[in-house]
Amino acid sequence: MNRRHFLLAATATAAFAPGMSHAAGFVTYRDGLIREALAAxxxxxxxxxxxWCSTCKRQERVINALRAADPAYDAAMTFVKVDWDDFKSHPVTRARGIPRRSTLLVLRGEAELGRLVAGTSEADIKALMRKGL
Incomplete structure (x- = not known):
């Protein structure tokens, strides 16, 4: 098994671990999930x-198409969906200064590598995702 296939299999196994729920290829946020993933x-x-957000739906379609076209994204990153209605006043949102739903972030360690607010263009979302590779 080559390294790329191993990474894809390992990522899929970790992403679909028992006790975690998923929304369209994303791990659904639970308290502490992002902190734990970054610490790991x-x-x-x-x-x-x-x-209910149409901008969010458009972003999700673009993200899923980019992920389907290039498996390197799934090998390099964990994709987490934070429900705005449940977590808009939660520290996971406030601590990072998230202004609104339809905000996308790429995080590594203590650093925010990039952010896109309400952007739906494929080029902008791809540029953000490439920061995580």
């Missing part, structure tokens, strides 16, 4: 979204 050395792509 993972790069985390965070999508602050709401089920």
């Amino acid at each position: 050395g993972q790069t985390v792509f965070v999508d602050y979204s709401a089920t």
Whole structure:
């Protein structure tokens, strides 16, 4: 098994571990999840979204298409969806100064590698995702 296949298999196994729920290829946020993933050395792509938000839906379609076209994204990052309606006043949102739903972040360690607020262009989202590679 080559390294890339191993990383893909390991990521899939970790992402779909028991006790974690998923929304369209994203791990659904639970308290402490992002902090734990960062402490474990993972790069985390965070999508602050709401089920009723049309901008969020467009972002999700673009993200999923980019992930399907290039498996390197899934090998390099953990994708986490934070439900805006449940966590808009929570420290996971306030501590990072998230202004609104439809905010996307790429995090590694203590650093924020990039952020996109309400952007839906494929080029902008791809540029953000590439920061996590």
